[in-house]
Amino acid sequence: LKSGHLGSHKDGDVKMVTVPFKVDYLGTYQPFGERCDFNVIVDGVGNGTHVGNSIIHFDFCLLGFSAEGDSAFYGDTYAYIVADNGDTLFVSIEGAVVEPPLEDHPYYVTDYWRDPFEILGGTGRFEGATGGGWSDDYNSTEDSFSHHHWEGTITMIKGKR
Numbered sequence: 001l002k003s004g005h006l007g008s009h010k011d012g013d014v015k016m017v018t019v020p021f022k023v024d025y026l027g028t029y030q031p032f033g034e035r036c037d038f039n040v041i042v043d044g045v046g047n048g049t050h051v052g053n054s055i056i057h058f059d060f061c062l063l064g065f066s067a068e069g070d071s072a073f074y075g076d077t078y079a080y081i082v083a084d085n086g087d088t089l090f091v092s093i094e095g096a097v098v099e100p101p102l103e104d105h106p107y108y109v110t111d112y113w114r115d116p117f118e119i120l121g122g123t124g125r126f127e128g129a130t131g132g133g134w135s136d137d138y139n140s141t142e143d144s145f146s147h148h149h150w151e152g153t154i155t156m157i158k159g160k161r
Helices: none
Strands: 008-011 014-029 039-048 052-065 071-082 088-093 095-098 109-113 116-122 130-135 137-140 146-157
Touching: 014 052, 014 130, 039 146, 116 146
Parallel strands: none
Antiparallel strands: 008 014, 014 039, 014 146, 039 052, 052 071, 071 088, 071 095, 088 116, 095 109, 109 137, 116 130, 130 146, 137 146
């Protein structure tokens, strides 16, 4: 077994590589779902490393608010990215939507969430994929989209299966 940070892991005929993962999406809020009392659904388009031009789908529940009322906690998330070739990458994210914005945000940011995400496998080239990183997402006064920027790493099979 051979391994290295942002390197490869070889076990028999399977070679796993860990590489940077970065995606950017513009999300559109959909009508509320029915999975929980406050079910938020967002569908987005964008692109990223290893997924190309792709779509993202978030389906999560609002779980409550902080005592100060400046944060809304979310979780129970069902989320995935459909890559340009149709392969699907399953992801999980939970955390808090916070307002007001931080000093490093542009003036048009109304609220934000900077939370960890986890890669949970997928189909096709993403079968058995793992990894994760951090989101840097926000809502804006300039448009009705949710803005998503994620960076981290993904470990996946390299080459032909």
